[in-house]
Amino acid sequence: MKIFDINQDKLNYEFNYNPEETAKLKKLFLERKENKPLSIDDFRRVALWKYNRVLEISDELLQKLSELGKTVKIDIYDKKVRDIIGELIACKGIGLPLASSILKFLRPDIFPIIDVRAYRAIFGKKIYSTQYTVSIYYKYVKEIYEIKNKLKLPLDKVDEQLYEFDIANNGKI
Helix, strand or coil: CCCCCCCCCCCCCCCCCCHHHHHHHHHHHHHHHHHCCCCHHHHHHHHHHHCCCCCECCHHHHHHHHHHHHCCCCCCCCHHHHHHHHHHHHCECCCHHHHHHHHHHHCCCCCCCCCHHHHHHHHCCCCCHHHCCHHHHHHHHHHHHHHHHHHCCCHHHHHHHHHHHHHHHHCCC
């Protein structure tokens, strides 16, 4: 490991960490300094940048998600819904757990969050980030809906209860 030596080493590197978002944040904070107060959302954006979780969702997909949120009757197994899930997962910074979280907040009566703990509570094994696919999500959804129907629970409570069940009964991930 090389340690920086102030007497010998030079610092003339180009900073190349999330370059697009870095430029946007610098501009945003400069504008805030000049005429707008800072908001908690500004700091949340910095946190996402720092943790390398910059999200990119197209305006077209945002429109589809807005429409999905307003649609009265949704069939989670509909091809259109499946396509939206696939598009969301394909966005920069969004994997299946985050996509399912977005969808749950959009429509908690339809979409459960897939989570390592809730998944383990149902299937008895840990799921790894490389294993998340749309088909795995639908296998999980089927089980969540079965639990919902058998125990007569609201859908939005099932994944939350399984998460807590796993903490109480299975310990660390």
